[in-house]
Structures are given as C-alpha cells and as structure tokens.
Amino acid sequence: MKKVWILTGLILFFKVQAEAQFLKKLQEKASNAAEKVIDRKIDEKTDKLLGNGGNNNTETSNTQGTSVSGTGAGAGSNTGVKSGRMANTQGGGLITSPPDVKANLSTAEDSFKGGNYGSARYAVQQAILGVEMEIGAKLLKSLPEKVSGLASQPDQDGVSSSGWGWAGLVINRTYSSESRQFIFSIANNSLLSAVNQFLMGSGAAIGQSTGGQQDWKQILIKGNKAIIEYDADSGYKLSIPLGQSSLLSFEGINFSSEQDMVAAVNEFNIDEIRKTLGEK
Amino acid sequence: MRSILIILIVIGLLNSAGAQDFANSAQTAKQSYSSGNLENTRFALQQMLQSIDLVSAKEVLKVLPETFGAMSAQSAADQISLGTGFAGVVIHREYLSGDKTASMEIISNSPLISSLNAMLAMPFIGAGNNGERMVIKIDGYKALIQKGLEDQKVTYDVQIPLGSTLITLKTENFTDDIQKLVSAIPVAKVSQTLN
Numbered sequence: 321m322k323k324v325w326i327l328t329g330l331i332l333f334f335k336v337q338a339e340a341q342f343l344k345k346l347q348e349k350a351s352n353a354a355e356k357v358i359d360r361k362i363d364e365k366t367d368k369l370l371g372n373g374g375n376n377n378t379e380t381s382n383t384q385g386t387s388v389s390g391t392g393a394g395a396g397s398n399t400g401v402k403s404g405r406m407a408n409t410q411g412g413g414l415i416t417s418p419p420d421v422k423a424n425l426s427t428a429e430d431s432f433k434g435g436n437y438g439s440a441r442y443a444v445q446q447a448i449l450g451v452e453m454e455i456g457a458k459l460l461k462s463l464p465e466k467v468s469g470l471a472s473q474p475d476q477d478g479v480s481s482s483g484w485g486w487a488g489l490v491i492n493r494t495y496s497s498e499s500r501q502f503i504f505s506i507a508n509n510s511l512l513s514a515v516n517q518f519l520m521g522s523g524a525a526i527g528q529s530t531g532g533q534q535d536w537k538q539i540l541i542k543g544n545k546a547i548i549e550y551d552a553d554s555g556y557k558l559s560i561p562l563g564q565s566s567l568l569s570f571e572g573i574n575f576s577s578e579q580d581m582v583a584a585v586n587e588f589n590i591d592e593i594r595k596t597l598g599e600k
Numbered sequence: 601m602r603s604i605l606i607i608l609i610v611i612g613l614l615n616s617a618g619a620q621d622f623a624n625s626a627q628t629a630k631q632s633y634s635s636g637n638l639e640n641t642r643f644a645l646q647q648m649l650q651s652i653d654l655v656s657a658k659e660v661l662k663v664l665p666e667t668f669g670a671m672s673a674q675s676a677a678d679q680i681s682l683g684t685g686f687a688g689v690v691i692h693r694e695y696l697s698g699d700k701t702a703s704m705e706i707i708s709n710s711p712l713i714s715s716l717n718a719m720l721a722m723p724f725i726g727a728g729n730n731g732e733r734m735v736i737k738i739d740g741y742k743a744l745i746q747k748g749l750e751d752q753k754v755t756y757d758v759q760i761p762l763g764s765t766l767i768t769l770k771t772e773n774f775t776d777d778i779q780k781l782v783s784a785i786p787v788a789k790v791s792q793t794l795n
Contacts, residue, residue, distance in 0.1 A: 428648065
C-alpha cells in the first residue's frame with residue numbers, strides 16, 4: 321500500500337513539473353512573439369516618421385532575424401531629412417559695441433540713491449568695461465600699421481576686460497608674414513605692480529647669468545628697463561614693465577637676431593602708450 | 601542705551617561719508633569722460649565701486665541681529681575690509697556670552713567666492729557623516745552646517761553661499777539648537793543688499 325502511494329506521488333510530481341516546463345516554454349514563445357510584433361510596429365512607426373514609408377519593413381524584419389544591424393538607420397539618413405541637432409548656417413553674431421558709459425553712470429547713481437547697491441555695482445562695472453574697451457581701441461589705433469616689414473592683422477586685434485576694476489585690461493595685436501610673426505600685448509592690471517617690482521626690483525636677484533648660454537638679460541628700450549629672453553622653440557620675448565600697473569610684452573618668432581628684435585620694439589611709441597594708460 | 605545711540609550716530613556719519621565719496625567720484629567720472637580723459641574716468645569708477653562696497657557693507661552690519669541666541673553683538677569688533685582684489689569685501693562681526701562665542705564673516709564680490717559657492721552647492725557635499733554635517737535651508741537658501749570638536753569645545757561651522765557672496769559662521773561652546781541659532785541670520789536681506 322505504501323509503495324502505491326509513493327509511486328502515485330512520484331507520478332504526480334513529475335507530471336506537475338512537466339506541465340510547469342511546458343507552460344514556461346509556452347509563455348516564452350508567446351512573449352517572444354509579442355515582442356517581435358511590438359518591435360515591428362515600432363519600426364513601422366519610426367520609418368513613417370522618418371519618411372521611409374513601408375519600404376524598409378521587410379528589411380527591418382530581416383534585420384531582426386539575421387542580426388544585421390544598421391540597415392534601417394542607413395536608409396533613414398539617405399532620405400536627407402535631418403534628425404537630431406541641426407548645424408547653424410545663418411545669424412549675424414553678437415553686437416560688439418561696448419557698454420554705454422554715460423548711461424551706466426546714470427543708472428549707477430539712481431540705483432545707489434535708491435539703496436539698490438547690487439544694481440549700482442553692476443552698472444559701475446559695466447561703465448568700467450566700456451571705458452576699458454575705449455582705452456583699448458584708442459591704444460590699438462595708435463599702434464604702427466607695420467613693424468619690421470610685417471603687416472598688422474586687424475582681424476586678430478583684441479581688447480579684453482573683465483569689468484572687475486582691479487582685474488584690468490589686456491590688449492593684443494599681431495603682425496605677421498609667411499615666415500615671421502610679431503605679437504604685441506599690453507596688460508594693465510593692479511596686480512601687475514607686484515610682478516613689475518619683481519622684474520625690476522633687484523638687479524642682484526634677477527641679474528643676467530655669466531656662464532654658459534645667455535637666455536635672458538636686462539636692457540634699456542628708450543630709457544625704459546626691459547627684459548629680453550630667447551628660447552629656441554618660441555623665439556624672442558621682450559617685456560617692459562610700465563609705471564605701477566602695466567606690462568608691455570613683445571614676442572618675435574623667426575627674428576634673426578637680438579638687434580632685429582630690439583629694432584622692431586623701438587618702432588613703438590612707448591611714451592604715448594604710457595600716457596594713454598595714465599602711467600607715470 | 602547711550603552707547604548704542606553713539607554707535608548708531610557714528611555708523612550714520614560713516615554712511616553719509618561713503619555716500620558723499622560716491623557722489624564725488626561719480627562727478628569726477630562724468631567730467632573726466634566728457635573731457636576724454638579715459639584713465640581718470642576709470643580711476644573714478646573704481647573709487648565708486650569702493651564706495652558702494654563700503655556703504656553696502658555698513659547696511660549689512662545694520663541688518664545683522666544685535667543678539668544671537670543668548671549672545672550679544674560686540675559692535676566694537678565690527679570690521680569691514682575693502683578693495684583687496686580677489687578677496688572682495690569682508691564684513692566681520694562677533695557675538696559673545698560667557699564662554700560661548702560666534703564669529704560671522706560675510707565675503708562678497710569676489711570671483712573666487714563664486715567658484716567656492718559652486719562647489720558648496722553640489723548635492724553630494726551635504727552628505728552627512730554620523731550626523732555631524734548637514735544641509736538645511738535658511739530663508740530659502742541652502743546652508744552647510746558642520747559640527748566639530750576643538751580643545752574639548754564643541755564647534756559649529758556654517759557656510760551659506762549666495763552667488764558671489766559667502767556667509768560663514770563659527771561658534772565655540774554653543775551646545776543649544778544650532779538650526780534655531782542660524783535661522784536668526786537675515787540671509788535674504790544680506791543677499792538683497794550685496795548681490
């Protein structure tokens with residue numbers, strides 16, 4: 321009797337397990353079929369949106385079946401309809417006029433009177449920006465058009481100002497030919513006074529070296545102390561600290577000698593630059 | 601009462617001096633600009649910035665509470681440091697009651713502060729470790745509170761970033777509810793005055 325019960329139990333157990341496996345397989349098949357139908361529908365919709373019509377339906381099915389990827393996407397891009405981010409092909413850029421100094425001064429006064437200090441500060445910063453841009457433009461205008469036979473490149477002229485007041489102003493001009501380049505920059509910044517003191521302060525500490533290759537030394541340019549450097553990779557560099565907070569920097573690439581470089585620097589009216597920057 | 605009156609009068613006089621400086625510099629800037637002296641205009645504008653910083657810093661000192669928790673303001677120790685470039689404007693106030701102290705510093709108009717604040721505003725920075733660091737909101741602004749122990753004294757460091765302004769508070773021996781204490785800081789008013 322006991323054996324019969326055990327046998328019946330085993331039969332029932334295996335039957336249930338077999339049914340479970342069968343049901344699981346059935347469920348997987350149904351799930352796969354449903355997924356395929358959904359994928360096909362999605363592909364149809366996508367193709368319609370991309371303008372491919374129904375032409376690629378078969379390809380898409382084949383793609384799924386044979387695991388070949390990329391067919392649908394390639395067909396989509398061939399139609400010429402843009403998807404994703406477009407490239408900008410028109411627009412006039414930004415207006416480069418500097419802030420209106422007088423208008424910002426008025427705004428600053430009004431805001432200050434009304435106790436709106438944040439707005440007053442912003443307006444003064446804008447006014448500083450405007451004035452610094454004007455100083456930069458004036459300086460660029462006063463610079464020579466040609467230096468050492470090299471023509472200026474007006475498209476590379478640059479004036480940058482942060483409007484922070486103490487952070488200052490940087491002005492750049494480039495002169496170049498096929499084989500040579502001369503880059504001039506002016507930095508006007510209250511923090512530069514420390515740099516200038518370091519550069520010009522102690523002759524003993526910054527004196528020229530006496531042995532081996534001479535890479536830099538102090539010279540005089542129109543009565544102003546200057547430092548000239550030479551590097552085989554970057555060429556000549558000449559720096560002139562001006563007054564309390566300005567630094568003139570000249571870089572000569574492919575200049576044949578120190579004399580050539582100094583002659584190019586001498587073409588600049590340093591006194592005029594000093595005057596425009598208000599340096600003593 | 602008399603000393604408070606004297607302090608208020610002195611602050612009022614200093615404020616009017618700052619306002620007068622602003623008006624004078626504005627006048628110089630206008631005249632220099634009209635006559636084409638750009639460098640003088642620029643210098644006068646920089647002076648105007650300093651006047652704005654001074655006057656607004658004094659306004660901030662006015663809106664700070666006279667009593668903070670059980671501690672009272674030490675007005676004689678109030679300080680304003682101006683025009684130090686990267687450091688911006690620094691406003692300093694101290695509070696004291698017995699052995700409890702609180703020192704508040706408000707640094708504004710510094711580009712360095714902007715980058716520091718961007719870092720403080722990162723969401724993970726406030727992830728607490730053992731509840732000793734937490735982020736709360738005061739007047740709608742996020743603040744980072746950090747509890748510490750220095751020489752057997754309980755300390756709290758509080759940092760409240762507001763654009764290019766940073767409010768910091770450091771307390772010593774303050775063992776009461778720190779959140780209740782910092783909620784007395786008029787963050788919105790400070791932000792409105794400085795930013």
